[in-house]
Structures are given as C-alpha cells and as structure tokens.
Amino acid sequence: MVQVEIRDGESLDSAIRRLKRQVMNAGILQEARRHERYMKPSEQRRERAERAKREARKKERKEAE
Secondary structure, three states: OOOOOOOOOOOHHHHHHHHHHHHHHHOHHHHHHHOOOOOOHHHHHHHHHHHHHHHHHHHHHHHHO
C-alpha cells in the first residue's frame, strides 16, 4: 500500500505529486485498468503478441539510429 506523509513545511500539492509518482511506480493504476473487464485467455495471448511486436519494432528503430 502506498502512503505519503506530509513533511514539515511541505505543500499539499507537492505531497500529492509524490503520491501520484509512487502510485505510478507501484503499478496500481495499470493493475486496476487490467481488471476493469474480463479478458478471455485468447484475447490475452493476442494482446501479448501485439505488444511484443510493438516492442520489437521499437527496439529495431532504436538500433537503426
């Protein structure tokens, strides 16, 4: 669980910014989005394959530079 304690003299805005950063790094939002709806195993495989293709193309482009 992510917790942020407000430091002495720290503004609420900066504490919220730190909280958002910690939530992103912990992957909480990604996990929640993944559970928004049921995904059949075949859909999961298809999505995983598409993601792997995108990453491969991205890596190929980076190496070409």
